[in-house]
Amino acid sequence: MAAELSFEQAPPLSVPLRFFFTAPLFALAAGLLLALRGEAVFASRWTPEALAATHLLTAGTMLQIMLGALFQVLPVAAGANVAQPRLLAGLVHLALSAGGAALACAFLWSDAQFFHLAAGLLGLAVAALVLGVSVGLWRTPALGATVWGLRGAMLALVVTVGLGVALALVRSGDLGGRWMVLSTLHQAWGLGGWAGLLLAAVAWLVVPMFLLTPSYPTLFTRGLPAAIGAVLTTGSLVMATPAGWGGGWAERLLAIGLALAAAAFAWATLTLQRRRRRKITDACFRFWRLAMLALTLAAGLLAASATGLAPDTGLGLPLGVLALAGVFLSVMLGMLYKIVPFILWLHLRRKVSRPPAMTRLVTEARQLLHYRLHLANLLALLLATLWPPAAMAGGLLLAASGGLLLVNLAGALRAYLAVEQVPAVALS
Amino acid sequence: MDRLTHFMQHHHGHCDEAFATAEADAHRGDWSACAASLARFRADLLGHLAVEEERIFPAFEASTGNTAGPTRVMRAEHEEMRELLGWLDEALAGRNAIAFADAAETLLILLQQHNMKEENILYPMCDRILGGDEVAFNQLMGEVEQALMEVAHG
Ligand SMILES: [Fe+2]
Numbered sequence: 021m022a023a024e025l026s027f028e029q030a031p032p033l034s035v036p037l038r039f040f041f042t043a044p045l046f047a048l049a050a051g052l053l054l055a056l057r058g059e060a061v062f063a064s065r066w067t068p069e070a071l072a073a074t075h076l077l078t079a080g081t082m083l084q085i086m087l088g089a090l091f092q093v094l095p096v097a098a099g100a101n102v103a104q105p106r107l108l109a110g111l112v113h114l115a116l117s118a119g120g121a122a123l124a125c126a127f128l129w130s131d132a133q134f135f136h137l138a139a140g141l142l143g144l145a146v147a148a149l150v151l152g153v154s155v156g157l158w159r160t161p162a163l164g165a166t167v168w169g170l171r172g173a174m175l176a177l178v179v180t181v182g183l184g185v186a187l188a189l190v191r192s193g194d195l196g197g198r199w200m201v202l203s204t205l206h207q208a209w210g211l212g213g214w215a216g217l218l219l220a221a222v223a224w225l226v227v228p229m230f231l232l233t234p235s236y237p238t239l240f241t242r243g244l245p246a247a248i249g250a251v252l253t254t255g256s257l258v259m260a261t262p263a264g265w266g267g268g269w270a271e272r273l274l275a276i277g278l279a280l281a282a283a284a285f286a287w288a289t290l291t292l293q294r295r296r297r298r299k300i301t302d303a304c305f306r307f308w309r310l311a312m313l314a315l316t317l318a319a320g321l322l323a324a325s326a327t328g329l330a331p332d333t334g335l336g337l338p339l340g341v342l343a344l345a346g347v348f349l350s351v352m353l354g355m356l357y358k359i360v361p362f363i364l365w366l367h368l369r370r371k372v373s374r375p376p377a378m379t380r381l382v383t384e385a386r387q388l389l390h391y392r393l394h395l396a397n398l399l400a401l402l403l404a405t406l407w408p409p410a411a412m413a414g415g416l417l418l419a420a421s422g423g424l425l426l427v428n429l430a431g432a433l434r435a436y437l438a439v440e441q442v443p444a445v446a447l448s
Numbered sequence: 449m450d451r452l453t454h455f456m457q458h459h460h461g462h463c464d465e466a467f468a469t470a471e472a473d474a475h476r477g478d479w480s481a482c483a484a485s486l487a488r489f490r491a492d493l494l495g496h497l498a499v500e501e502e503r504i505f506p507a508f509e510a511s512t513g514n515t516a517g518p519t520r521v522m523r524a525e526h527e528e529m530r531e532l533l534g535w536l537d538e539a540l541a542g543r544n545a546i547a548f549a550d551a552a553e554t555l556l557i558l559l560q561q562h563n564m565k566e567e568n569i570l571y572p573m574c575d576r577i578l579g580g581d582e583v584a585f586n587q588l589m590g591e592v593e594q595a596l597m598e599v600a601h602g
Contacts (some may be wrong), residue, residue, distance in 0.1 A: 166568070230556075297464060298472075299468070299472050300475065300549075362557050362561070378554045
C-alpha cells in the first residue's frame with residue numbers, strides 16, 4: 021500500500037480548470053435570468069423561472085466548482101487516486117455542462133424532452149464521477165474526518181441526483197404528481213448532505229490552514245457529519261411511512277435537525293476564526309466570515325419555518341438566497357481565489373526557476389473588489405425577496421459577479437502563460 | 449499508536465506560531481522585530497525539515513523499501529520551502545512589505561498543504577509501520593525529540 025502512494029497524483033491543469041472556467045458562465049446565465057424575469061423568480065420559489073435560476077446556481081455554478089475541486093483535492097488531500105483523470109473529467113464536465121443547461125431550459129419551457137435529457141446527462145455525470153473516484157476514496161490510506169466527510173458527501177450526491185432524476189420524471193409526466201413531495205428530500209440531501217458535508221470536510225482542513233487557528237475538536241468533526249447523516253436518514257424514513265407521507269413530520273424533523281447542525285457548524289467556525297494566530301484580514305477570510313454569518317441567519321429562518329413561529333409561506337426565498345449566494349457562493353469564491361493560484365503556481369514551479377508569488381496571479385485588490393461586489397449582490401437579492409423590483413439589481417450584480425470571476429481567473433491563466441512561455445534561460 | 453504523528457503535528461503548530469509573528473511584524477513595518485522573528489521561524493522550520501530528512505524519512509524508506517514514493521515528493525517540497533525562505537530574506541533586506549506579504553502567503557500555502565499531507569497520511573503511516581519495532585521506534589523518537597528540542601532552545 022505504501023508503494024502505491026506517491027502524492028504525485030495532482031491531475032493535469034486542464035482537469036480542474038475546465039470546471040472552474042465553466043462555473044461563472046452559469047452564474048452569468050442565472051444573473052441575466054434574474055435581471056430579465058426577476059419578478060417571476062421572486063414571486064415564489066416554485067415558479068419555472070425560480071426553479072431555473074436555482075438550478076443554474078446549484079447544478080451549474082456550485083456543482084462545477086465542487087467537482088473541479090474534488091478532482092484536484094482527492095488525490096492530494098485524501099490520497100485517493102483517480103484513474104484516467106483527463107478522460108473522466110472530460111466526460112463528467114461535458115455531461116454536467118450540457119445537463120445543467122438542459123435542466124434550466126426544461127424548467128423555463130416545461131418541456132418533457134428537456135427534462136429527460138437533463139436527467140440522463142446529470143445522472144451520467146454523477147455516475148461516472150462516483151465510479152471513477154470511489155475505489156480510491158474507499159481504499160485510501162489517509163485518515164481523518166475529511167476523508168469520512170468526503171465519503172458521506174459523495175453518497176449524499178448520489179441520493180440528491182437520484183431524487184432529482186425522479187423529480188424530473190414527475191415534471192415530464194412519467195411519474196405521478198404525488199411524488200413531488202420528494203422535493204423536500206432532494207433539497208435536504210443536496211444542500212445539507214452533499215454541499216453541507218463537503219463544506220464541513222473542506223472546513224476541517226482549510227480553516228486551520230489559512231488562518232492558523234486551532235483545529236476543530238475531534239469529537240465535533242466526527243459527530244457533526246454523523247448527526248447530519250442521521251437526520252437525513254431518519255427524515256427520509258419518516259417520509260416513507262404512510263403517516264409521514266405529506267404529513268409534514270419529515271419536513272419538520274429535517275428542518276430542525278439541519279438548522280441545529282448549521283448553527284453548530286457556523287458557531288464553531290466563527291469561534292475558531294476569533295482565535296486565529298494569523299492576524300491578516302484577507303479576502304478569503306472575509307468570504308468565510310460572511311458565509312458563516314449567512315449560515316447562522318439561514319439556520320434561524322429554517323428553524324422558524326419548522327417550529328411554526330412563522331408560517332412557511334415566504335421563508336423559502338430568503339432561505340434559498342442565504343444558503344446559495346450567502347453561504348456556498350461566498351465560500352467557493354474565497355476558496356477559488358486560493359486554489360487556482362496555488363494550482364497554477366505548482367505547475368509553473370516545475371517549468372521556471374523563479375515563478376511569481378501566488379498572490380501575483382490574482383491580486384488581493386482584485387479579490388477584495390469581488391468580495392464587495394458579492395456582498396452588494398447578496399444584499400440586493402435579499403432585498404428582492406421582500407421587494408421584487410430589486411431583483412433587476414440583484415440579477416445584474418450576480419451576472420457581474422460571474423463576469424468578474426471569469427476575468428480574474430482568465431487574468432491568472434494569462435499570467436501563468438506569460439511566465440510559462442519565457443525560456444528558462446531568460447529568467448535565470 | 450500515534451506518538452510520531454502527535455509530536456510532529458505539535459511542532460508544525462510551533463512553526464506556524466513563529467511564521468505568524470514574522471508576518472505580523474512585516475505587516476506592521478517593524479523590520480527589526482521582523483528580523484528576529486524571521487530568524488526564529490527559519491530555525492524552527494529548517495530544524496523540522498532536517499529532522500524529517502535525516503531521521504524520519506530514512507527510517508520510513510528503509511522499512512518500506514520505497515525511496516521514490518511519498519518521501520521523494522516531500523523532499524522536493526522542502527526544497528521549495530527553503531527557496532521561499534530566501535524570498536522572505538530578500539524582502540526583509542529590502543524592507544519591502546509587499547514582497548514580504550507575497551512570499552509569506554506563497555510559503556504559507558505551500559507549507560500548509562505539505563503539512564496536511566504529512567499529518568493525514570505520511571505520519572500515521574510512519575507510526576503504523578515503524579511502531580512495530582518498539583526498540584528502534586523509541587530510539588528514533590528519542591532522537592527526533594532531542595533534535596527539535598535543541599532547535600527550540602538554541
Ligand atoms: Fe515535511
